[in-house]
Amino acid sequence: MESKPKEEGEKVKLLSKPIPAFIANISEGDTNWSTFSQGYWEVLSNNQNTCTAIQQSQIDLGGLSQREKTIFIKELEIQMPYPPSMLDAIAGDNLQLQVLISDQPISYYAFYGPDQASSDVNAENMLIMRTQTWLVDQDTAQWGSVMKLANETASGLMTATASDTLYISYYIVLGTRRVGVGPVLSTLEKFTVPPLLIVLGVDVETENEDQYVMRLRRSYELSQTDRD
Numbered sequence: 001m002e003s004k005p006k007e008e009g010e011k012v013k014l015l016s017k018p019i020p021a022f023i024a025n026i027s028e029g030d031t032n033w034s035t036f037s038q039g040y041w042e043v044l045s046n047n048q049n050t051c052t053a054i055q056q057s058q059i060d061l062g063g064l065s066q067r068e069k070t071i072f073i074k075e076l077e078i079q080m081p082y083p084p085s086m087l088d089a090i091a092g093d094n095l096q097l098q099v100l101i102s103d104q105p106i107s108y109y110a111f112y113g114p115d116q117a118s119s120d121v122n123a124e125n126m127l128i129m130r131t132q133t134w135l136v137d138q139d140t141a142q143w144g145s146v147m148k149l150a151n152e153t154a155s156g157l158m159t160a161t162a163s164d165t166l167y168i169s170y171y172i173v174l175g176t177r178r179v180g181v182g183p184v185l186s187t188l189e190k191f192t193v194p195p196l197l198i199v200l201g202v203d204v205e206t207e208n209e210d211q212y213v214m215r216l217r218r219s220y221e222l223s224q225t226d227r228d
Helices: 108-112 209-227
Strands: 013-019 022-025 034-037 042-047 050-060 070-079 085-087 094-102 126-135 148-155 165-175 190-193 196-205
Touching: 013 050, 013 165, 022 050, 034 050, 070 126, 094 108, 094 190, 094 196, 108 165, 165 196
Parallel strands: none
Antiparallel strands: 013 196, 022 034, 022 190, 042 050, 050 165, 070 196, 085 190, 094 126, 094 165, 126 148
16 A cells, blocks of 8 residues: 655654564474464464464554544555565475455455455455465575565555454465375475564544444444454
């Protein structure tokens, strides 16, 4: 999301949320990855050929959205201090990293993408859904740990919210083949997913009463639908 120029007299407030790193390793004879992190991650699947996990957190907007104010998102940065890495990887080993920020609670179905048939979130309530694929290729396999960013996509239309919470999910999927049928099996022993720092620049403004009520109602309806 590109930063928008500040208008004269506009006071942008900075909000931030750190997301912890995720590390996993496996030894010969193990059937699952041993996982480590400095914060809570939920491991969704775990075997020699894959490991998926999700970290969910929130940014409290209650102090800003009070007194019938609307929060406008002016800037967004997803800061990554270093790239993901692998140890003893071969060409084809990969990691998919997804970051999703919304003003409604996020379920696993949201990662199909906003407004998709299997998703339970729409684009107007999605600040961003960023998907990156990092992989080891023929050139970097000789180093055993260096990963390249193969592709990146992003979507989301939300620019303002009357909600008192932003929901953040960091979802990771490991792709490898340590066991099975194939000419070459991976020797991958460890992978590291870097931490993130989510930085938001927001402005709090008073909207037309009708616009505010409709935005507030929409946020409430979406949050209730998710709880049902």
